[in-house]
Amino acid sequence: MKIEKSAAENAAIIKKTFHNSFDLQIRFFTAAGAPAAAVYLDGMCDEMKITECVLKPLTNKENFSRFGSPAAAVKARAYKGMGLSEETDLNKIAAALTEGNLALFLENEETAFLFSLQGFPKKGIDTPEAEQNEQGGSERFADSFKDNVTLLRRRLKTPALVTERTVIGETSRTDVIFCYLEGRADPAMLQKIRRRLEKTGLDTLLGSGYLKPFLDGGSPGLFSDTGFTERPDMLAAKLAEGRIGIIADGTPYALIAPYLFIDYFHSLDDYMGSPAYALFLRLLRLACFFISAALPGLFVATCDFHPEVLPPGIMLDIAAAEAKTPFSLAFEAFAIHLIYEIVREAGLRMPVAVGHAVSIVGALVVGDAAVTAGLIAAPMLMVVALTAISSAVIPKLHEPLALLRFGLIALGGITGFFGVFIAMGLLLSDLCGGSPYGVPFSAPFSPFVKKAQRDALRRAGWRTLGRTRTTAREMKFE
Amino acid sequence: MKRKAVCMILALTALLTALSGCGPQSVELSDRLIVEAIGIDKTDAGVLVTLQALDTHAAGAGSDPNEQGQVTRLYRFSGESVGQALSGVRAATGLTPLYSQARVLLFGRSLAEAGLAEALDFFLRVCNARSDILIAMAESAAEDPVAADFGATVPGAVIMEDVLNGSLRDGMGAAVKLYDFMNLTYTGTDTAFCPVIGIREQALEDAQKPVLQGTAFFENGRLAFTAGEDLTRGMLFLKDRVETGAIRAAGENGTYTMRIISSETKISPTLYENGRANARIRVKTVCDITEFTPKDDACRLGEAEAADAAAAGKAWLEALLNDTLSVLFYEKHADICRLARLVNLKYPRLAAAYAERMFEATDITAEVEFTVRRTGKEGI
Amino acid sequence: MRDKGSVSAAQFFCVLFVSRIIALFTFIITDAAAYPAGDRGIVFLPFILAGVLCAVPVLLVLGRKEDRTLFTLTERLSPAVTKGAALIYTAGAVWSAAVSAVRFELFMSTVMYTEAFLTPLIALMLGAAVLIAARGLEPMGRMSVGVLALIAVSLAYVGATTAGEFELANLEPPLQSGVGTLLKEAFFAVARTSELATMLILAPRIHGSVKKGYLLWLALFGLTISAVFTVILGVTGAYGERQMFQLYSLTVLSRIGVIERLDSLICAIWVLCSLTRLAFHLYVGALYLEKCAPVKPGAKAYILLSLPVFGLYLLFSGKIVRFADVLRSGANEAVFSVLLIGIPLAVWAAEKIKYRKRRAAA
Incomplete structure (x- = not known):
């Protein structure tokens, strides 16, 4: 649905889209000399950021006419560090509002501006509850997917870490991040996982566990082919082995695919001692x-x-x-x-x-x-x-x-x-x-992969482990 | 869908098995008669089987789990055969007998003289009976040791088992397992044997104790003769079954008590074309001197005495071995060294002819290598 | 990506080994004179030789590249030949599975569940075998590796704990009944191996050299027979010779300290072998069935095949005399001769003749 010329009309349409929800806030003001409507969801945006990044720069006593148009003035003056983008589709604008964006409609403009001003309440970084380590780090995934991606990036400071974003759930529209290391993850596995995520058909996704059955290959057995972890360092380690991670917003657990039987018996502490x-x-x-x-x-x-x-x-x-x-x-x-x-x-x-x-x-x-x-x-x-x-x-x-x-x-x-x-x-x-994504669940014991024995049951010393690695791709069927 | 169907069928089968009573029936441990010792005697009507069993209900009622000696019970069953006698156990006691924990199987002298094959057949066929149970012959009736009160806090069967195993380790008695006994019986050329157990009163306690009374030898499953302690010892040396034990030998400078550290016996038979055989038995024994009684009070244990001890030990052992061979092999015709089997292995074509004349056609030479390793804490 | 219907040579021969070894464990000597105790220690050499000779027809069928099945050749002859051969081999697979079930039930009811009616348990076992077969050949291969490891550990445990009871005097000299008996014994040992027939349909699915794998399997299995029986004889002697299940009689004697009578636990490990064997025969049977009936390999086919297996099993269940008569009658050897020598040789020869004629005509 295309945007209207009237800012008030656009705001009304958005209000109707949200069924007059009480937390939808609409502020009419003059932005860069033109009537404007700022629309956002109360609680999702940071009020301070709204004031400092949008309202103050656009309502001061500056002469905005020198920019040529209110839109140009907004682009020039509004704080661009807050992910400023433009959108013309009202449905997409409504969706953006649910992600903590603020939409700015200007009178007689055919595009609206979206400011990424997230300020919703979220839990901080805790210590792991279920995967305690003696010598490992003490950070646990948070509920926010962005924080989780940041935790991962801090451990894999390489451009090869790819994070693909998708939205799953007709109603919940949950952000799901699909991460892997380029060059190590198997392209065929990636394709398969992408396809499976696309085909979920879920209405709401309130936890990463919902995705597990879709990611599990073949007929369901007692053991899942998809693992999970609450530790960013564990996920980083698995990504380095060519596995693929899936992070869903709202869950402090990341899924790992493929996950082998022997992985259930590994812990980060194994790598810290002798x-x-x-x-x-x-x-x-x-x-x-x-x-x-x-x-x-x-x-x-x-x-x-x-x-x-x-x-x-x-x-x-x-x-x-x-x-x-x-x-x-x-x-x-x-x-x-x-x-x-x-x-x-x-x-x-x-x-x-x-x-x-x-x-x-x-x-x-x-x-x-x-x-x-x-x-x-x-x-x-x-x-x-x-x-x-x-x-x-x-x-x-x-x-x-x-x-x-x-x-x-x-x-x-x-x-x-x-x-x-x-x-x-x-x-x-x-x-x-089980053979999720072509890697047998019982690997590397059966079939026997000699190279992988370095870190299957026994763990070779770091001088050996550090030199070469065995990725999931190498354990696939021929 | 098909996998679910198969799983459903499996689950149903398991459920039906459980509910219908088909399939194996579970028996609680407390519903089992845990037999510790078995005694079989010959009677006019057949056999009398005496069972010493643990009373688990009494054990459950008691507060001290170590007081097991007070929770054994005796049961006696008669029948034409062992199998028939024991078939009445469940009816008489309400418990399912469990023979797998039985430690000793005793049979009376009268049964031994009549023949053991029938009596032992039951224990060779029943699946939960142990084929490595220790067997022994009672001095008179098997019922006596099984029913005896040894006055201890453990079942009598445990004491008897300890006596048998301990005596084997000390080279004083032969502990024989059922399958070993049957193996010797079935070969046809070997001589089966087992220890003889008797009961004696303990001097200071109001109880009895089991003692070994030598070894019983069998021919075709029937008692042939018995041998005393010395011959038993010699036989154990010849069969390479001595692990430890004590030797007391008199030498030129005194009398030495020595503890056996190890003993190894090798038998090499050689069969000649003329049909005669020569069996060379080499016994290598290593001992420590544990006690020295000098002839001269002033004499101390020195190198000369150590050498004297070795010589005395060697002489003692050679005499023992020769006596044993002379009585058991040449006189009683007991092939205790399994020479016929060894010859069969080495000379299969001539073995059959040799076996018929074995006792007349064999010259046995026993060589002893006796080494004294240590002389104890007191220095030389 | 490889599908679950194919397997590496190593895993395939693991399946064969596990499938064969349970037959060894539950082997009953129905005619002691035909199997002198002293010969078993050296039977591995003639066993390997006999195995190689008997495999020639099968290897001829497979071809140099080992990418043919029996039905590749029969299809060149005629559809009727294909259907006929497939029917015979399906029946052979059913027969092998049923004999395994009967033998295993006889074993369990003799040594463990003497007062129980074991038919529901065998039915349970068949059901489990159907589930395992439905997973495919590759998972079966992987499973066999684990089972083989368990078997090796249990045999090593039994051997180590009974080694102290080994007596040279218990052994029997070899060749007491002559070389002919030894060769006959070796042939009959090979003739009881129905596993060779499976290569006639599975060869193209095996990644790796079938010939090398088969030779290695023969050698290992032959050595296992010799080693196991030598230890049994050395420890139990004439007593062990009289036992119905000789290896079981040895496991009863194994003990370390207070840990004794683990024979029930060890026999339970053999359940895994039996399961693998049944599953394997059902799997292969379904492949044969596909060639002669409109039934695709899958759960339906395995369930369908398990019914005659169960029926045959019921025929012999609890009837030891009848069963022993059948074994003694040479039924197994006849089946072997037909399935592994007769038909493959005939088909290969017929195809060669037809091919030569066709070339001559062209």
């Missing part, structure tokens, strides 16, 4: 994965079907403890894991003020009272505790692990090792089946 310790930590995390997923199921299967595996002393302890409880081992395992998930969910959702109450309920009621009352056996509680702690070592995998755990408990209780290992076979097949 390679031997890094190997130890990665093996530990891998072990925690298996403990968290399989220990309860295997425990139930062992006690109910294959007790010969247990050393005699342990067997008697478990048998003696279980003799006191009224429930079957499988039911106990199921119930106590369910309680753990409830406590965990409560910890996430409830107000901080009542956090202590939940801890007390969790520890005393579940941990102590249940055992004392003979409802749950102590060995089972130990298994659950170990499972929970192991799960906390790799928080990104909590979702699939939780589902896997319950499934394996059920199978272990029904069929013993047979069913548990059929499930693990399916799990292995799931791990090996």
Whole structure:
């Protein structure tokens, strides 16, 4: 819809477009000697910037006629450092207002001026909550995509860092930034991701997690082919490996594609210490994965079907403890894991003020009272505790692990090792089946990429790692 | 869609399996009869099987998990065969028997004399029974050691297992596993053997203790003869099963008690065209002197004494080995060195003929290399 | 970008190895005289030789560039020949899968679930195999690498923990029944390998040298047979010879300290091998089925094939005598001879003759 000649009319059209929303502000004034209307959304623009950058320069006692026209005067006098641009389409102007721009309509002018005067409230840079490091940086992505891009640019000070902007969501019109390092990211992967982002068809995009299913390749398995991080340094590291990052406005998490299975077990701390310790930590995390997923199921299967595996002393302890409880081992395992998930969910959702109450309920009621009352056996509680702690070592995998755990408990209780290992076979097949963007999810182990072993399970020293790098492109199928 | 369909089918199958009772049935640990020791005796009507089992319910009721000795129970089952006798366990106790934790399998003398093949067959076929369970023959009835009160806080089976394993390590007794026993029985040329366990009263405590009473030897699964402690020791040296132990030997300068650090035995048979065989047995033993009793009070342990100790040890061991071979091999015709098998491996074509005349046609020479490594804290 | 229906040579032969090794683990000696214990330690040499000789017809079909399948040649002969051959090979794949299922059920019901009715579990296993087959050949190849690693670790564990019980006197001298028996044993060992038939349809999808990969597979597998059986014999001796599942009897004996009786856990790892084997046969069966029926390889085809597999399995499930009779009757060897020697040789020869005639006519 083209702009009208009358500034007041343009303002009225914009007001109608916004359905007379109360936060749409219209100020009529004389700008550079001509009637003008400044339209903006209250709260989205910085009032100080409006005054200093627009109103003051255009309403002072200067002789604006020497510029030839009010529009020329605006271009000359308004503070250009605030991203001054021109627009003739009222729909685009309305869209620009939602991004914190101020639109200036001049009487008898066919273009409107857009000033980028964002001043909306936003959260500052926090410390990471879920991805803590001992020696790494302490900055976390913010909610604003611009701040996030800035955080990234500070770590990759190269022109090769490309940030492509797109808008997703018919209603929410959320800004999504698609970033990669030119020359390292695979063009075919980039194309595929762009196409998938274009085809989302979402109405509202309120979190980067909405995009994950669209970015995941193939049929959905238990594990996502798209990772996420709240750390700009982690994203920078992955971009350097030829991966592609997606930052959505309003979410302090960036998505990374492609994301391999082994990536879930990497941390920035691995690169700060000695390679031997890094190997130890990665093996530990891998072990925690298996403990968290399989220990309860295997425990139930062992006690109910294959007790010969247990050393005699342990067997008697478990048998003696279980003799006191009224429930079957499988039911106990199921119930106590369910309680753990409830406590965990409560910890996430409830107000901080009542956090202590939940801890007390969790520890005393579940941990102590249940055992004392003979409802749950102590060995089972130990298994659950170990499972929970192991799960906390790799928080990104909590979702699939939780589902896997319950499934394996059920199978272990029904069929013993047979069913548990059929499930693990399916799990292995799931791990090996994904190939997001041509890179197998199980790479670089299967298929074996020798060069990538430098930083897969073991981490080579920096003298080796610093010399060459393995990008995602090199792990693609031939 | 198809993947979802297959997943649904899988889930339904699993659910149906669980609900219908088809498929494996889970048994809680507390519903199991955890058997620790098994004793089998021959009776007029068949066999008597005595089981020493853990009572998990009593263990659960008790406050101290270490007081396991008070939570064992004895069960006795009779039947025409072992399998038939044990088929009544579930009906009698309401618990599902679990044999995989059993530590010792004892059989009585009468059963040994009648033949073990039938009795042991059950434990070779049942899947949860262990083929590496220790077996032994009881001095008289197997029921006695299984039912004995050893007065300790651990089950009697644990004590018996410790005695058997400990004696093997010390070269005093032969701890034999079931599969090993059956292997020797099946070959046809080897002589199967197992330790003999007896019960003695403990002097100061109101309890009994298990003691080893030598070794029992079998022919075709039947008890042939028994041998005492000395012959057992010699046999263990010949079979290279001595890990440690003590030797007391008298030399020219005094009597030496030595601790065996290592012992290695190599047997090399040579079969000649005339059908005679020569078996060279080399035993290399290394010891530390742990005690020296000099003939002369003033004599101290010096280099000469160390050499004397080595010579005394060598003489002692040679005498032991020769006695053992003379009795067990030449007199009792027990192929304890598995010579027939070794000859079969080296001379397959002549082995069959040799095996028939083995005990008459074999000259065995036992050579001992005895080394004293250390003489203890007190210097030379 | 490579599609999921193709695989590298290394991964393909991993699949074959895993598929074959479970047959070794659950192998039942139905005729002790035909398989003297002493020969198993040296059987790997004649096994490799027999494997190479028996593979000649298949390799002739594949051609020098290894880019042909059996059906490349049959299509040049006639559609009827294609359909007939495809039907036979589909039946062969179904038969192999069913025998695997029966053998595995017999194994599990003997050593682990003695009082259970295992048919629902085998059905579950088939369902899982369908899901795995549906993912494609390449994921199956990758999965096999992981399974192979687990198998290697478990075998190494068993070997290391039982090495102390090894006695030279338990061994048997080789060639006691003569060279002929050894060669027969080697041939029968090869004849039980239905995996070779899969190369007749999968060769163009394998990236890398099929011949080299096959030779390496033969060598490794042969060495594995010899090593495993030598250790079994050395540790368990005559007792082990009498066991139905010899390797299992060895795993029962492995222990470190208080950790003992991990045989249940190790056997559970073998479930993964069995799954891979079933999935692989379903996958290949679907490829054959496509040639003789209007069914494209996919979930539908795998489900369709799993039905006769299950049906055949039910025929033999719980009937050990009937099953042993079938194995002893030489059914497997007959299937092998037809599928791997007879048909490939006949097709290759017929195509060559037709091609020569065509050239002469031109």
